[in-house]
């Protein structure tokens with residue numbers, strides 16, 4: 001798959017806590033858009049900007065504490081996609097990172113933005129010396145296809161694991177990927 005050149009030429013940016021706070025309205029808008037689109041990202045409908053702001057306030061505090069690393073990508077001067085890396089805090093899993101909340105605005109999808117973000121995630125994991133990436137998503141979703149295409153291996157599918165925003169239970173696929181040339 002070849003990403004749209006206008007997007008693939010955009011380099012994902014890393015947002016520290018101050019930068020994320022300054023762009024929290026854009027981040028909140030991306031999250032509301034994903035939930036409105038029916039995506040299983042932990043929240044139920046109705047879900048509005050105040051709910052999303054509360055979520056991002058907690059994330060920003062964790063970015064400040066060094067627990068989360070936030071990547072985002074801009075197009076036309078506004079954020080259109082974001083993803084989080086959460087390095088495992090356990091001393092015996094210092095090679096693992098969880099990937100969370102890969103979100104692209106519905107209006108910006110199918111242009112390769114998530115692919116570029118995931119490439120940046122892997123580069124960042126390598127930079128951190130983390131070789132095992134772990135993530136999960138709704139079975140059969142666009143994200144499920146994306147992760148398979150990017151070489152993530154299926155650990156398993158848990159039936160009826162999480163609710164979609166409308167309340168219906170859906171299956172979740174759990175994935176992992178070992179970075180072959182990472183240091184550990």
Ligand SMILES: CC(C)(COP(=O)(O)OP(=O)(O)OC[C@H]1O[C@@H](n2cnc3c(N)ncnc32)[C@H](O)[C@@H]1OP(=O)(O)O)[C@@H](O)C(=O)NCCC(=O)NCCS
Pocket residue numbers: 001002003004034039040041100101102103104105108109110111112113114115116136137138141142143144145146
């Ligand atoms: C999953 C998600 C992040 C994918 O974002 P995206 O930016 O559209 O992803 P990509 O563009 O890299 O790839 C998506 C599709 O577009 C296609 N594509 C990529 N670039 C393209 C281009 N230039 N022209 C045409 N198609 C293109 C890809 O081949 C892929 O096809 P597929 O759906 O048949 O597998 C997005 O759908 C989303 O935000 N979903 C809701 C949130 C979610 O489920 N997050 C993951 C779990 S937390």
